[in-house]
Amino acid sequence: MADGDAARAIRLGLLLLTELVTPMHEWLDGQRMYFRAQGYTEPEARAMAAATYVAVFGNPIHAPPNGRPQADES
Incomplete structure (x- = not known):
């Protein structure tokens, strides 16, 4: 039963x-x-949004290794 409890804790986390x-x-x-x-x-717009995020929350946003976003460019 301990395995089930650990899995539940991980899932909830x-x-x-x-x-x-x-x-x-x-x-x-x-x-x-x-x-x-x-x-x-x-x-x-992406750059301005990222700069605002960093200014407000103090967390840098790291680009993917190839420097291109993975999300669609809508």
Whole structure:
């Protein structure tokens, strides 16, 4: 039964982490859309949103190793 308890603890921990991270992704996407509406190009809007995120939360955003975002460029 200890294995089941450990798996449950891990599952609950991952669910909690998802709940904590998802709002930040939504906030960052909202910032990107805000800058797009202000007339910035998509790369500029992404950069402005990232700069705002770092200024507000103090956490740097690291680019993937190839320097290109993995998400769609909508």
